[in-house]
Amino acid sequence: MTTTAPSVPPFGRALCAMITPFSEGGALDLDGAQRLADHLVSRGCDGLVLSGTTGESPTTTDAEKAALVEAVREAVGDRASVVAGVGTFDTRHTLELAREAEKAGADGLLMVSPYYSKPPQDALEAHFLAVADAVGLPVTLYDIPGRTGTRIEPDTIIRLAEHPRIVAVKDCSHDFLAAQKVLARTDLAYYAGCDEHNLALYAVGGAGYISTVANVVPEQLRAVLDAFEAGDTPVSAHLQQRATPLIESMMSAGLPGSVTVKALLGELGLPAGPVRAPLQPAGREAVDGLLGAYEQLMAG
Template structure:
């Protein structure tokens, strides 16, 4: 037997979508973003996360962030979950971004822990509560201490779960024990933000994932979840394992996932464009390896 399907406020299979840019990288490619979004949804994604880490949020302007949400909402219609990344190192600015994203059509907000200043847990809690108090859509907390320098500790998660609009967590903490403990004591929907933990987190009661790799392999990535939810544990394991070579190349080979995702999408003829500095494009040999792994994955059943 498998665990029953948990609450899924934004669906189960979410793509952390790249932000397509013009060839020079100085403007958004909004038609490309609309095309990519539609293809991801038809390819197996339940919803999309825009303006996150993979979406290069540190190098897009506030106006670009809002324009991207509005354009993708126009393309996918009202029934598709769109979660907008609105986190920053400044609480007041985060609230401004949250309100703008909600007005632009976001169904939910991805709020990362404030980075660089490394606030203590009481300040973290106050930050998230202030954002959640300001909006009327659900909030997904983004726990990624390797980038922010601060963990949202399990006890803080427990307190934040009591807020009526804090509904979910994007979990990149690499602490399955801590995550499982919060899952056992709250109604928070946990989404794996690290592809290698998609199936392990689901078996602990998680909801699904927010994935960078889904930009290039949306259907293949969700196959493990689908098999698990059908009660086919051996098939879920098989599907999970066959994604790992591409996951390793895209997420654990020394380059940011944004760089590898854009390299692969460009090579596949999909809208992507360049990365913005300080990121640099992947080398030709990296792109060739990505293409080979992608072909091997998508050619399998």
């Protein structure tokens, strides 16, 4: 086993957990999704992850999810990878979504651990293996226990890594030691799912990030990885620190990332639209705070 992530991560290094644009009336905005996808890829994103947490997957239909993959695939062509979120709390439903994403042109799948029912580790393992066995696409495990209520334990991930199509992890566990344990014992590509960990995880062999904040500042986050790759650790650390106030404002101020991203993109004139209920839009005070952090970063 190697002790670092592969030299060429399966989906690229700088991935954006893209929002799902809606019209002002709440319908899926495929034209907006294509324009936003092109914007993000043109500004440094190697890949786009659709229908994840930031993509409001709980409130989009199966048909909308497939249509989104098709539209974004058309917009970005072979310039970027397209990873489709297919995780649900129902193995049968997850299998259906995985097959539809494959038909729609996705390059890979993102599978969150089943939520609410809190399955034990052997059931989690069986769930992921059932999907990996049934489709031909590479799978990224999405470990975000703060939302699902269930951790994918490191030993479970290590066992799952033996499957040839389970190739990556999006890590939102906030357990940096566990991430390093898995990195040391597998060839999995480990992606930071929390933007405050982008550089830290990359520095110990991570593959890169799957970032919510990249919806707003794709070039600035990509620059962190580029500086580290160039061997300039002080510059990469400085760039990560500069981004920290915006990361905090967007991800740790009490509002979901989909809400803060859409608020900022709307102010910047980029496709976004409203969030779907039960989420509610950010208030004016919150928007002004987000804009202040954004402008501070952009001012250098």
